Amino acid sequence: MQPVRLDSLSTLNYRNLAPCTLRFPAGVTGVYGENGAGKTNLLEAAFLALTGLTDVTRLEQLVQQGEKEAYVRADLESAGALSIQEVGLGRGRRQLKVDGVRVRAGDLPRGSAVWIRPEDSELVFGAPAGRRAYLDSLLSRVSARYAQQLARYERTVSQRNAALRGGESWATQVWDDALVRLGPEIMLFRRRALTRLSELAAEANAGLGSRKVLTLELTESTTPETFAADLASRQAEELARGSTVTGPHRDDLLLTLGGFAATEYASRGEGRTIALALRRAELELLAERFGERPVLLVDDFSAELDPGRRAFLLDLAASVPQAIVTGTERAPGAAQTLRAHAGRFTPEGDAWELPDAEVPDELERRPEVLAERDA
Numbered sequence: 302m303q304p305v306r307l308d309s310l311s312t313l314n315y316r317n318l319a320p321c322t323l324r325f326p327a328g329v330t331g332v333y334g335e336n337g338a339g340k341t342n343l344l345e346a347a348f349l350a351l352t353g354l355t356d357v358t359r360l361e362q363l364v365q366q367g368e369k370e371a372y373v374r375a376d377l378e379s380a381g382a383l384s385i386q387e388v389g390l391g392r393g394r395r396q397l398k399v400d401g402v403r404v405r406a407g408d409l410p411r412g413s414a415v416w417i418r419p420e421d422s423e424l425v426f427g428a429p430a431g432r433r434a435y436l437d438s439l440l441s442r443v444s445a446r447y448a449q450q451l452a453r454y455e456r457t458v459s460q461r462n463a464a465l466r467g468g469e470s471w472a473t474q475v476w477d478d479a480l481v482r483l484g485p486e487i488m489l490f491r492r493r494a495l496t497r498l499s500e501l502a503a504e505a506n507a508g509l510g511s512r513k514v515l516t517l518e519l520t521e522s523t524t525p526e527t528f529a530a531d532l533a534s535r536q537a538e539e540l541a542r543g544s545t546v547t548g549p550h551r552d553d554l555l556l557t558l559g560g561f562a563a564t565e566y567a568s569r570g571e572g573r574t575i576a577l578a579l580r581r582a583e584l585e586l587l588a589e590r591f592g593e594r595p596v597l598l599v600d601d602f603s604a605e606l607d608p609g610r611r612a613f614l615l616d617l618a619a620s621v622p623q624a625i626v627t628g629t630e631r632a633p634g635a636a637q638t639l640r641a642h643a644g645r646f647t648p649e650g651d652a653w654e655l656p657d658a659e660v661p662d663e664l665e666r667r668p669e670v671l672a673e674r675d676a
């Protein structure tokens with residue numbers, strides 16, 4: 302299986318990062334430094350440049366305070382070819398280019414990175430919306446069709462909710478037809494994908510030393526067969542509440558550990574292990590789907606106090622073709638180590654960073670992605 306290879310990452314006006322171009326070798330790059338140095342921001346920028354994706358809803362948050370626009374660029378090798386992916390960000394706007402040509406987010410290689418974060422535990426202990434978002438964002442990467450149908454479905458639910466809030470029961474019929482067309486496809490795709498995802502997560506959970514079996518199931522508020530009837534039968538309740546109460550947007554991803562619902566019964570440590578298993582499963586599913594090993598981004602391995610899980614994270618990073626691992630201490634066995642300080646990254650040992658002189662030269666020519674927007 303071929304790897305996705307991030308050759309270099311450039312950023313301009315991105316959060317607290319100083320303008321930079323960093324080069325990344327194969328293997329593990331360890332990034333260490335004090336709290337607030339910009340380590341998470343670097344991984345976030347790498348994830349954005351590799352996939353075009355961010356879970357930040359207000360894009361201006363990503364732009365350095367006092368600036369209007371930000372820019373990230375990845376020079377990468379995917380499917381055996383070299384390409385340049387650029388993302389320009391402004392207030393509520395995101396522009397993407399591959400090799401200089403404007404593209405939509407779905408056109409970037411969707412399986413090129415996986416990001417593991419300490420806050421992933423929220424997938425286990427948080428609200429159903431977080432688990433749904435995990436599943437939906439993963440399946441949207443696995444299938445462009447799923448992403449498209451889900452976006453249409455979610456738009457329809459918002460429009461239907463607006464009609465319900467306006468008390469326009471007659472108007473909901475239009476939206477009902479669209480929901481009944483889109484919903485079952487979403488439910489069936491989720492069911493199919495979950496079979497494989499559940500196997501991969503169970504394997505990963507066992508690999509983390511857990512003796513309890515992990516399962517993933519959907520808790521569905523309706524079924525493809527009964528969706529139309531369920532919508533019709535709950536209309537009075539929906540008008541009273543002003544929202545659509547049945548459909549795949551209400552489903553939960555039920556995680557069970559040793560037969561018990563993990564959200565309610567798992568210990569913090571077990572929850573953290575499950576979250577890692579889910580990310581590992583994501584990595585494997587994307588690799589199976591696209592035939593390429595994604596770049597692995599591990600945020601704050603040193604937050605992992607349990608030696609077993611620390612070792613798992615470091616072994617996982619060492620087992621993939623390329624990983625960037627951050628922490629407040631050095632990641633052992635890294636091919637390259639960068640010291641992070643106040644938004645800057647200084648290589649230790651062999652210099653992979655481009656010489657300073659080259660950096661402004663490249664980034665000072667205002668990236669076309671940004672310049673074009675003003676035209």
Ligand SMILES: Nc1ncnc2c1ncn2[C@@H]1O[C@H](COP(=O)(O)OP(=O)(O)OP(=O)(O)O)[C@@H](O)[C@H]1O
Binds near residue numbers: 317339629
């Ligand atoms: N839009 C922005 N403009 C300027 N600075 C920002 C912006 N967004 C975030 N920051 C700052 O970036 C700094 C670095 O944050 P980051 O989360 O990357 O640190 P970190 O090195 O991962 O720290 P930790 O070890 O605590 O996780 C923070 O001090 C934060 O306030």
